[in-house]
Amino acid sequence: MARQREVGTLWIGGSLSWMEQLCLKSFVDRGQKITLFHYDDIPNVPEGVILRDGREILDTDNFLKYEKKDSFALFADLFRLHMIHRCPGMVWVDTDVYCHRPLDIEDDYVFGFELPGEQRVNNAVLGMPADSALMAALLEFTADQYAIPEFLKASQQEEYRAAAAAGRPVHVSQQPWGVWGPMMITHFVHRLGLKDRVQPMDAFYPVPFPDRTTFLRKADAVDTALTPRTTALHVWASNKRELGLRHMGLPPAGSWFDLALKRHGLRPEAAPIKGRGKRVFDAGLVEKVGLDEVTGFADVGGNAQSLALAAHARWDCDIHLIDIDHKGQWPDRPSGWVRPYVDFLAENGVAEDRVHLIRRADDLRGYGLIANLTGFGDVNKVKHLQPVMDRCLTSETRMVTDIRKGSGSYPFLKQWGETETLTTRDQDGVPVVRTLLTVTRPSVAAGRGDWAALAASLAGKDGFFRDNGQHSFLYVPRSSDTLVVTFDNLDIAMEKREDRRPWGYSFIEKQGWSMLGVMANGWTWYRDPWVGDQFDRLRDEGFFGRFRRVVFYGASMGGYAACAFVPACPGADVVAISPQSTLDKALVPWETRYSTAWGRDFGGPYGDAADVSRAARRVTILFDPYEPLDSGHVARFAHQNVVRLRAPLMGHRLGSSLQQMGILNPIILGALNGTLSELEFYRILRARKTFQRYQRELFRRALDRGRPGLARKLGRWVLTRGDNRYIRKEMLAL
Structure with a gap:
């Protein structure tokens, strides 16, 4: 009988994105026990994942970062060693590792080559005997946070020695990415003669890092790379950047990610990708506005689809689309952005009766959160936003808005409250600041x-x-x-x-x-x-x-x-x-x-x-x-x-x-x-039986519990008695 391995991983705290949910749930659904260590609350862990306090392994509040990339991967590199040392037999997997089939490797050493040439060893999947010479060497090396790695280039080692001699030793957080990760693992595996214990590339990394965006394309592009030896599959969290910038934090339709999420009954719109490193994507703005409850979200101009979806998922708020042109006028007919926007929301589970098109001033009301992205103050003159400000600001309002240098937006906004810089980007050589307005002097209020x-x-x-x-x-x-x-x-x-x-x-x-x-x-x-x-x-x-x-x-x-x-x-x-x-x-x-x-x-x-x-x-x-x-x-x-x-x-x-x-x-x-x-x-x-939200949630719950047959039965019942756009779309996918 094949050896079933228990796996463990780490998430310091905060919400998971759909990518982490997918990877964690894949182990549960394949019947492999997985433990998620954590240091703070995680509100959306998939059912079946074992939760343990990270302080059982490392009792610390010093979460080391690779400072250049603003990444806690450095702390995870250290944590995994101590987890394996304190939990003999447990295998580490990163939270971006998917269980293609149960990890049943007999060898006590579990790691794999990540690139052709069988040289570089990755640590996204890592296991070793707790009392091995390799473990001892790794723990000894990471005990000194100012060590000068002998596996760095000679010129870099000389630079670090000079800095140390001058009383300015270089901390590990300032050293290159992977210095406690693949670089260190590769060095000690080869030095201790363990190369023959390393799994071939197709075991864990059949889609290597240079080809990582393959997961964003058609699923068969990934499937052709898989082999009978593939078990835990690294799907590369660095894909988050592309997903956030180009796909609104959601998986492209028909991609490997899209089909995998459906296979495991997960809804990506409920946990969109909100950021990567220092980059905050539109969906991540819900974490920045400081609101516990939002009864209404408004988008001025139609450029905040992913924020609208994230706001609806978090606060269950209605979405209002304020359709004004670049001069603040109400167009005679709906603008071209309206239909695609509504379709996007519907395709991601927002009922049509929760989306409202605002096409005249008298229909404006107060909102908890307003988005004005790539709009007035950036592309268009900010003064044309005046009618919206006069009618829509309350004492509870937050507005996320883009401001181009020299647009006059700051004095315009400050008549209603205080502004705070969220992010800054360069566009055509001109700084554009994403700003949060907290209303202290509302108009409507x-x-x-x-x-x-x-x-x-x-x-x-x-x-x-x-x-x-x-x-x-x-x-x-x-x-x-x-x-x-x-x-x-x-x-x-x-x-x-x-x-x-x-x-x-x-x-x-x-x-x-x-x-x-x-x-x-x-x-x-x-x-x-x-x-x-x-x-x-x-x-x-x-x-x-x-x-x-x-x-x-x-x-x-x-x-x-x-x-x-x-x-x-x-x-x-x-x-x-x-x-x-x-x-x-x-x-x-x-x-x-x-x-x-x-x-x-x-x-x-x-x-x-x-x-x-x-x-x-x-x-x-x-x-x-x-x-x-x-x-x-x-x-x-x-x-x-x-x-x-x-x-x-x-x-x-x-x-x-x-x-x-x-x-x-x-x-x-x-x-x-x-x-x-x-x-x-x-x-x-009983009237809820014809209520689209209830139908949608019931359909989702059947899928979440692995009951596609029951979901189909429900879908047929609903669609023979009326229309539910979300269920109609999901039925086609089933």
């Missing part, structure tokens, strides 16, 4: 000053409005039967709703119910002592006792608040959509979202919503059980008064999905008036 007057008019003589600048309470009296306490974000109300009312204002008005709208000026999670004081005051004044029934309602941040503040009215009902239980990292260390609120105090009588909501009569929570972070919070609500209503595959923005399906109002109405049973909820939710 200036309308917030009208909120006090508007709220006072809504309250009337029998209601009240209280405001401390950061939060406000608006009470609108109607009847003493039912009071609905809602929690909302003022920016959303004032900038994204035509009526500029708190959530549900008209809906609640139609029922004749009274309303207490609690508004937050931004993503505060209502963690302001003033808010707690107001609820204490209302409780002590007997305000809630005026009503036969009181219901607290909110979604996400508002859902947290609805659960957290219900102790002010013991016995009230709570309806919460996708709520957080707390953002206290001591209680929810696994919560990676909403970093802007991590430093806030979540203690006190209105702190941990999962605990204090025991004061409610009933807490009804609507959530997607397949959203792991949302499910983690819901699991913390453990009291007997909790009713969990599961809406699988509908996402964190569940309210938006239910609204798009046309079933939000009857569900919320039933929940608020106390008539919604679990049976009725699931009866209404």
Whole structure:
């Protein structure tokens, strides 16, 4: 029986791209045990990969880099040696090594030639006895970070000796790429007479580095290079540069990468390649904007397709395409870029109803993230962007924009906020700076000053409005039967709703119910002592006792608040959509979202919503059980008064999905008036069967679980009853 080898690798932390996901999952799917060592959270590791703390191998926070390429490959070169030394028998594989077939080499020495001529040995696949002379030599050599390698060119060795003699020894991080990698391995393998233990090139490197872009071409170009000896296949992470620059961080259709991803049921659009070394690709800008939540993304001019896709994948936001010409005018018909843009999004799983074409000024609204790439301030005059700025900037907005030197863009932008340089490139001899605008003086949000007057008019003589600048309470009296306490974000109300009312204002008005709208000026999670004081005051004044029934309602941040503040009215009902239980990292260390609120105090009588909501009569929570972070919070609500209503595959923005399906109002109405049973909820939710997002997610899940037959069956069911562009396209691939 062939020897099955356990393999290990390293990812320091942060999200994986589809390339690493593909390589890791290939080992799992081939039945080979693979361990991923890490030093920080990795949110998207494929199921079946074993996770271990890297500090078990090297307890350090000093992650060495090849400084010239800004690459942690140097630390990985060191880590692999210590992993093999501490885990006898384990074979190292780089995260860009794909399992073509299980690694079953009998020899204790596992490495291969990477180029014709059988001279240079690569270390992307590496194994050796933990007590071997080779291991001892490698550990001894890497123990001195200022060693002068004898395998460097004589002239370079002389240069390093001179620097050392002058008191300026050259650190390994400043030495050539691969000095602790292939260069070192090759030197010691030959010196110790181990050449005959090296696998031939076709074992691990049938497609050598000079031909690496073969993986971006038709799959058969790679297949013809494979042989029966090929096992772990190096697919070369350096392909990321070409993928990022030319293919929007996604695999070209029909390429080896494309077919391999389909074979393993992975969606590249969910984890696009965001950068390589110091180069940040458009998709990687989502990591730079500093936003935890984006409800709307806008592209001005149509040059940010990969950023739009990455934003949708990360925040599940709608995408708005602002179609203005080079002079800021609205064209008579859609511009030529619109159709290809929409097709690109559809081909990568974005439902058509999540993409909106903006072709007149009156349809502009406030957005969380705006892209203006290769547009106004670079190619076109920045002044023509004025109408967009006047209507689309909110206090939460970030704009990523390109600025050409001498365009006058900096003074133009600084009237709205602060700018930060993300990257700089040279174009036709002129510097172009990719800049992040953080809005501090929004145009649209200036309308917030009208909120006090508007709220006072809504309250009337029998209601009240209280405001401390950061939060406000608006009470609108109607009847003493039912009071609905809602929690909302003022920016959303004032900038994204035509009526500029708190959530549900008209809906609640139609029922004749009274309303207490609690508004937050931004993503505060209502963690302001003033808010707690107001609820204490209302409780002590007997305000809630005026009503036969009181219901607290909110979604996400508002859902947290609805659960957290219900102790002010013991016995009230709570309806919460996708709520957080707390953002206290001591209680929810696994919560990676909403970093802007991590430093806030979540203690006190209105702190941990999962605990204090025991004061409610009933807490009804609507959530997607397949959203792991949302499910983690819901699991913390453990009291007997909790009713969990599961809406699988509908996402964190569940309210938006239910609204798009046309079933939000009857569900919320039933929940608020106390008539919604679990049976009725699931009866209404059957409408999801015709909802394209749900169909798409169900189809993807069948593929992710290796059930192509089930996916085909579902696809036929969907396509015989209507059209779903994504499923139609994927069915052709199946």
